Amino acid sequence: MKHIIACCLLVLSAGFVGWGQEEESPRYVCITMQGGLIRCGTLVSDDGIQVILDTPELGKVMLYKSSMVRIEDAEPGTYEAPVEVDIMSQDRIIDKDRAIQSSRYLFAPSAHSLREGEGYWNLSPVGGNITYALDDNTMAGLSASWLGYGFTFKQSYELKEDFRMSVGGLMQAGWTGTATSTANSDDLTVGSGYLFFPFLNATKGDENNNWTLGLGYLFGERVERVSSIPFGSTEKQANETNSPMINLSGCVQVGSRAWFVTENYYFFNPEYFPVNSVLSFGLRRWSDSWKWTNELAFLVLIEEGGNARPVPWLSLTKPF
The missing domain is CATH 2.30.30.100 (SH3 type barrels.)
Known part of the structure; x- marks a missing residue:
């Protein structure tokens, strides 16, 4: 009996020794x-x-x-x-907990911010912009499009670890000035005007996987040349922009260097898009060789009657 107990103790001891010496994965x-x-x-x-x-x-x-x-x-x-x-x-x-470009989607902003001292420039079919983080929650930048030039601003607030809100806006002046009214309409300059786009949004999720609900209001004036069909003449006049909108966007990491992005809008009074609804789906990818991201996507423009038209999208983002 004593020999049996001794053998059992010896086997158990060997097991514990082997278990204790098991190496962790490198x-x-x-x-x-x-x-x-x-x-x-x-x-x-x-x-x-x-x-x-x-x-x-x-x-x-x-x-x-x-x-x-x-x-x-x-x-x-x-x-x-x-x-x-x-x-x-x-x-x-x-850094597994942080996407390369989490402060925006294709165009729409998220409530995430860059970190102090970081920045990026971006080029897309609608224009370009340069953005810089003044601190961990404040971003400012310059923008340019076919409508004009101006600046952007965003202030972020962290309410919880995975929930943020931000307020900001885009302000642009026309390339030929901001005047939209004179005593004589012939004195107006085509392309002159201004544009304001304040927004408020909320983002749920971390910098790799998140979704954002945003509210915005696009308003301003722009001088355009209008044709008078019955008389065959043209005249200059200021057209007003007044379009509230809702935006729903999301981002999901699908690889160590890739993110699926979707960005969707509903414009109550469509102005620069000839439709009320815009849907988009695309892929953001980081290039190790070029040290920038590229976003390849398709926009789907949906008319009120249900007709849809796909439009390709390509943008480039370079962090600095």
Whole structure:
């Protein structure tokens, strides 16, 4: 009996020893050093003073912790970035909790903000803009379109960890000025005018996966040349813009470098779009070689009678 008990204890002890010695799965990380150098590899050891990484290209390398800026988990197989890497752009790639461009969708803003000191420029079929974060919740920028030039502003508020609201607007002046009324209509300049677009929105979700409900009001005036069919003549007159709208947008991460984006509008008084409803579906993708995102999408313009027309969309965004 004693021999049986002894054998059982020996088996149990061996089991516990084997369980205690079971190794954890290796951790793959990217380490940003002072000066912008980034090394990625399997973490071999960390003694509090130096870290040893087994990198895909250089093998085992030793890095001193006193020279590190950050260390973060990354996808296995990620290669180290060159010395001249833009730290901010690389941080957006390897940070799993943050999309590269979460402050807007294709055109519509979300309630998320850039972080202080970050910015981007964007080009699309309707124009371009440059945006910069004054702090973690305040963004301002310059914009240009076929209608004119102006500036943008957005103030964000974090109400919960995954719920934010923001207010802001777009203000533009016509390329030929802002005057829309004179004693003699012949003195008006075609294209002159102004445009205001204040908005309020709320965003639910993190920077990778979220949806936004927005309310906006597009108003202003623009001088255009109007034809008089019965008399075969033309005259200049200021046309008023007055169009409340509702926007529903969303973003879902579908890959380590890709996001599905949808942006949808309903205009109560359509002005610049000849329809009341605009639906859009597309893909935003980060390019490791070019260090920018491109958004390829289709807009679906839906008339009141139900007729729909697809229109392709392509835009480019470069962070800085």
